[in-house]
Amino acid sequence: MDQIHLMRVFVAVGEQESFVGASRRLDLSPAAVSRAICGLEEQLGVRLVLRTTRHVRLTEAGQRYMEDCRDILASIAEANEVAAGVNAAPKGHLSVTASASYGKSFILPCLVEFLKQYPEVEVSAHFLDRPLNLVDESVDVAVQIGHLPDSSLKALYVGQVRRVLCAAPEYLARHGVPQHPRDLRQHAIVAAAGVSPSVDWKFGGCEPTTVRMKPCLTVSSNDAAIDAVLAGLGISRLLCCQIAAELAAGRLQIILSDYEEAQWPVHILHRQGKFGSSKVRSFIDLLASSLRAHPYMNHHG
Numbered sequence: 001m002d003q004i005h006l007m008r009v010f011v012a013v014g015e016q017e018s019f020v021g022a023s024r025r026l027d028l029s030p031a032a033v034s035r036a037i038c039g040l041e042e043q044l045g046v047r048l049v050l051r052t053t054r055h056v057r058l059t060e061a062g063q064r065y066m067e068d069c070r071d072i073l074a075s076i077a078e079a080n081e082v083a084a085g086v087n088a089a090p091k092g093h094l095s096v097t098a099s100a101s102y103g104k105s106f107i108l109p110c111l112v113e114f115l116k117q118y119p120e121v122e123v124s125a126h127f128l129d130r131p132l133n134l135v136d137e138s139v140d141v142a143v144q145i146g147h148l149p150d151s152s153l154k155a156l157y158v159g160q161v162r163r164v165l166c167a168a169p170e171y172l173a174r175h176g177v178p179q180h181p182r183d184l185r186q187h188a189i190v191a192a193a194g195v196s197p198s199v200d201w202k203f204g205g206c207e208p209t210t211v212r213m214k215p216c217l218t219v220s221s222n223d224a225a226i227d228a229v230l231a232g233l234g235i236s237r238l239l240c241c242q243i244a245a246e247l248a249a250g251r252l253q254i255i256l257s258d259y260e261e262a263q264w265p266v267h268i269l270h271r272q273g274k275f276g277s278s279k280v281r282s283f284i285d286l287l288a289s290s291l292r293a294h295p296y297m298n299h300h301g
Contacts, residue, residue: 004076007069009036010048014066017055074271081277090279091120098143101222101242103127106294107143110287117286121279129193129221140280141287142269145239153269156284158291160263162240166252171232178235181211181259188234191215192225201237203259239264241296266291 012022013033023030041048048062058066098107104127111123126139148155165184178184181203191199191213199213216234219225222242229236230251246252268284268291 004073006036006040006043007073009033010040010062011066011069011073013037013049013056014058014062017057019051019056078277090118090277090282092277092279093122093124094141094279094283095124095126095139096141096283097126097128097139099145099222100127100129101226102143102145102239105241105244106291107287110283110290113290114283114286118279118282140270141283143287143291144267144269146264148265148267148269153271155267155269156288157265157267158288159266159294161266161296162260162263163237164240164243164254164260165235165237165256166229166243166247166254167235168230168232168251169253171229171234172253172255174232177255179256181209181256184211184213184235189213189215189217190225190228190234190236191218192222192236192238193218193220202261203256204261205259209259241294244296 009022009026009028012025013019016022016025019030019033019037022028023033026033028036037049044065046061047059048065050057050059096107096111097103103125107125107127111125115121115123144155145161165178171188175187178187181201184201199215200210201213202208202210217228219228222238225236225238226243226246228234229238230246235255240247240254243252247254268288270280270284
């Protein structure tokens with residue numbers, strides 16, 4: 001049987017965790033899907049799939065083989081695009097992810113510009129305060145703030161951002177301005193899980209220190225943390241670029257800037273092979289030049 005066909009069927013079974021799901025996705029009969037998997041296992045001489053009455057699981061060898069198959073199928077699709085001259089006019093579906101407030105402020109303007117330039121592209125934008133797995137969730141491009149996990153993804157450095165402590169002026173007028181990180185124990189703390197996932201907050205300065213926080217409010221959304229601090233609830237640690245408008249308008253102010261940690265790097269992550277589809281390459285080029293030119297990405301953080 002055709003090797004590429006077998007790989008496509010196997011990847012569909014692995015992703016759907018179901019022979020029936022794979023048959024629906026590929027518009028094949030369940031029997032044809034089952035035959036393909038049996039043929040592949042026979043050809044390789046290794047068990048790839050564990051079948052139970054309820055669902056299908058991949059063996060360890062199957063997991064590794066699925067990752068390799070995905071890369072091979074992606075390379076074939078990219079090679080076909082290049083050969084067909086798709087480079088001339090990007091088209092097709094593009095999936096992008098970033099954190100909620102960062103995506104809205106920084107990535108959305110780039111997407112609008114990109115879609116004006118390339119109207120034949122359709123974009124899905126996932127702006128979430130939780131990381132998406134690019135491979136498992138078929139995401140083409142992600143913007144990652146913070147230190148990179150070890151992975152096979154390609155990363156393009158585009159700048160760095162400050163993590164700052166901030167509060168509303170009226171809160172500070174009522175409760176006083178902390179002079180040292182340890183003073184934060186006497187204040188109401190709003191924790192944004194995406195920016196400060198740990199209760200132990202690290203600080204830089206002349207004597208690096210760690211302070212254990214007891215937040216009065218922990219939220220999973222950075223936007224919610226910003227709203228709570230604007231309402232005068234307390235002090236939060238946020239990315240400077242997320243609160244640029246509030247700082248400029250004087251609705252928030254930065255405190256303890258002498259104790260900030262080193263800035264966090266910002267990378268564009270993608271899965272492109274050596275060919276690279278034109279829509280992904282074109283978007284990364286536009287996004288990288290836009291982010292590198294942004295004042296809150298490099299000069300002020």
